[in-house]
Amino acid sequence: MLVSTRTQTMALLAVLIIAPLSGCLSGDNSSQIDCNEQEYWIDISEDSPYPGLGCESGPSKTIAITIFVYKDNDGVEWLIENEHILEGIELINSVYNPHGINFIWGEIIMISEAFPDVNDDNEGEAGSIGNSSENGGDYGDGVSVNQLGEKFVEHYNHNNVNLVMVSDGWGAYSMFPWYNQDYYVTFVRASTFNSSFIPAHELGHFLGLYHTHQNHQNTGSDSDLDNALSWSDEWVVPTEGCYRTGDFVCDTPYDCYTWCEEDISCSASDLYNPNPKPGEESDFPQCTTDQHNPSLSNLMSRYGDRQEITDDQGARARYFIQFMVENERNGNQLILVE
Numbered sequence: 001m002l003v004s005t006r007t008q009t010m011a012l013l014a015v016l017i018i019a020p021l022s023g024c025l026s027g028d029n030s031s032q033i034d035c036n037e038q039e040y041w042i043d044i045s046e047d048s049p050y051p052g053l054g055c056e057s058g059p060s061k062t063i064a065i066t067i068f069v070y071k072d073n074d075g076v077e078w079l080i081e082n083e084h085i086l087e088g089i090e091l092i093n094s095v096y097n098p099h100g101i102n103f104i105w106g107e108i109i110m111i112s113e114a115f116p117d118v119n120d121d122n123e124g125e126a127g128s129i130g131n132s133s134e135n136g137g138d139y140g141d142g143v144s145v146n147q148l149g150e151k152f153v154e155h156y157n158h159n160n161v162n163l164v165m166v167s168d169g170w171g172a173y174s175m176f177p178w179y180n181q182d183y184y185v186t187f188v189r190a191s192t193f194n195s196s197f198i199p200a201h202e203l204g205h206f207l208g209l210y211h212t213h214q215n216h217q218n219t220g221s222d223s224d225l226d227n228a229l230s231w232s233d234e235w236v237v238p239t240e241g242c243y244r245t246g247d248f249v250c251d252t253p254y255d256c257y258t259w260c261e262e263d264i265s266c267s268a269s270d271l272y273n274p275n276p277k278p279g280e281e282s283d284f285p286q287c288t289t290d291q292h293n294p295s296l297s298n299l300m301s302r303y304g305d306r307q308e309i310t311d312d313q314g315a316r317a318r319y320f321i322q323f324m325v326e327n328e329r330n331g332n333q334l335i336l337v338e
């Protein structure tokens, strides 16, 4: 983000004078500081477990996407046009650019083969709405790497984000960064790539973001770190409990989505099913906003209006981008665009 107007420059100067008193790493989110790369991307501590939590802005980093495009299920038309790919990347950047993260079209791999069709063999978890598998899978059936053919393996880019455009019927799906995998793939629907925030949501999983309703059932817990041990050994143990519970960020309110009845004995159905059909009404009273007040616009929620991430989520995503740059995992190591 460029700070160009005189008013903003003056505000920035004022902030810079105050900066030595508050500091970028104070964990004080009220500070408004344009941080340097070290502060915005690297420094963490128990009090500030992700980089740049106290920063208003900092230098951006750019990740290149390798885009795989197949033909439709009949092998006739390409699944998506270049113009729609560009529009989709713009939508993704509308979410991540405010947090210093930029995606660009790195390369496109056109594979002149029919994309596999969904069939009964793939219906592993039918009706799994609201699922949250370890790999971050979302609605619908996930196509697997071994269905993508030799050309996918040949052109998979170990240093980029790999994005596969899937045909309708398949679910969107992405891998969390901290599991060891041969192929870190993000699958998104070609037909809605230019208009939906689901691709940005899936990339959120690739960048280490959980659903806002992660660990919703542990309402009394002061730490869910045991649920994330595969990477937390390398991490600090955050001072504030809200960085150790739920989705491991503090500025996303508690979200129990469709499980509020079991979790907190009230229903949130007015948020996700405002016009229930006969028989769908809950036996529980609707939650008051004191009980449950999740963000309905958070990208990592399952509510209809998801389209933004919080500052804490942006900081966590920067943390995992650095993690992927610094760590080689089964031959995968992110290389940023200079």
Ligand SMILES: [Zn+2]
Residues within 6 Å of the ligand: 136, 137, 138, 201, 202, 205, 211
């Ligand atoms: Zn998801």
